Amino acid sequence: FIQMLRSAKKRDVLQLLRRAPEGMLPFVVEAAVAAQSVASLAALSDFLDFSKEPKSLLEKFLYAAAFSPRPSGELLRLVLDKLDGKQLAPEVQETGIIAMGALVGKLCQQKLCGLQQEVERGVETILRGLRGAKEEPEVVIYLLALGNTALPETIPTLLDHAEEGPAAVAAAAISALGRFPARHISSKVKRAMRRIFHEKRKSYEKTCRLAAAEILLDNEPSPMDVINILLAASELETEMATFLLLKVQNSLR
Numbered sequence: 347f348i349q350m351l352r353s354a355k356k357r358d359v360l361q362l363l364r365r366a367p368e369g370m371l372p373f374v375v376e377a378a379v380a381a382q383s384v385a386s387l388a389a390l391s392d393f394l395d396f397s398k399e400p401k402s403l404l405e406k407f408l409y410a411a412a413f414s415p416r417p418s419g420e421l422l423r424l425v426l427d428k429l430d431g432k433q434l435a436p437e438v439q440e441t442g443i444i445a446m447g448a449l450v451g452k453l454c455q456q457k458l459c460g461l462q463q464e465v466e467r468g469v470e471t472i473l474r475g476l477r478g479a480k481e482e483p484e485v486v487i488y489l490l491a492l493g494n495t496a497l498p499e500t501i502p503t504l505l506d507h508a509e510e511g512p513a514a515v516a517a518a519a520i521s522a523l524g525r526f527p528a529r530h531i532s533s534k535v536k537r538a539m540r541r542i543f544h545e546k547r548k549s550y551e552k553t554c555r556l557a558a559a560e561i562l563l564d565n566e567p568s569p570m571d572v573i574n575i576l577l578a579a580s581e582l583e584t585e586m587a588t589f590l591l592l593k594v595q596n597s598l599r
Contacts, residue, residue: 351381359389372406379410379421387420396428396438404438412445414452419462422449426467440487447472447494454497469495476503485511486518493522498530505538508558513551516542520557524564531565540571544578552586563593572597 351359359378366374375394378386396404411417411425429442450468459465472495476488489507492500501523508519520542523535542550542558550558562571572594579587 348380352383356385356388359386363393376410408441408445412448417449419464422464443491447491450495489518516554528565
């Protein structure tokens with residue numbers, strides 16, 4: 347079906363979308379996203395009205411885009427255009443923001459970061475949204491999207507939220523940092539994770555402390571880090587201490 351869509355003209359894909367029975371429509375939308383031809387994406391652009399379509403169908407489209415294994419710049423542009431400046435249901439808005447981050451991250455993995463204007467636009471949209479976010483849940487969504495991009499230049503922003511943000515914000519930022527490959531976990535990142543785990547500046551929730559310890563233990567830990575984490579574990583709750591001990595034992599193996 348996807349192969350057929352790849353060779354179809356825009357008007358044919360559009361007609362298929364408009365005539366599909368309600369129960370089949372999500373499947374056709376997913377297939378059109380997977381096809382990623384110029385015609386299928388143009389048909390989706392004409393068909394999907396984010397102000398009218400049911401939330402379930404819009405979320406289906408956004409999930410299909412986010413999970414696309416090798417997305418194109420045109421797919422990211424379609425998502426950006428559909429989200430840009432529109433008043434959307436909160437669930438659709440959140441899914442769209444996270445999908446945007448996933449698409450940017452995958453395009454950069456394909457070495458298309460500097461070659462696609464859409465990537466730059468996507469990153470700027472996420473950063474602008476993060477700067478303008480007032481409510482804690484909104485900040486968390488933008489941090490999750492930023493983590494999906496896995497771009498090294500976003501690390502300072504994530505570090506700032508990890509150390510200074512309230513519990514949910516700090517947890518989201520540390521989780522995002524944990525997704526970066528070891529080559530991006532610099533001495534600066536490790537110093538911040540030590541401050542969080544050992545609560546040098548303020549108190550942190552245990553999930554934040556555990557995530558910070560994980561980053562230290564998963565990225566070429568120094569002997570001193572291991573010793574200090576084990577010493578600190580003796581003063582923690584049993585579950586936290588057990589978790590850290592297992593992490594160290596796994597590293598040794």
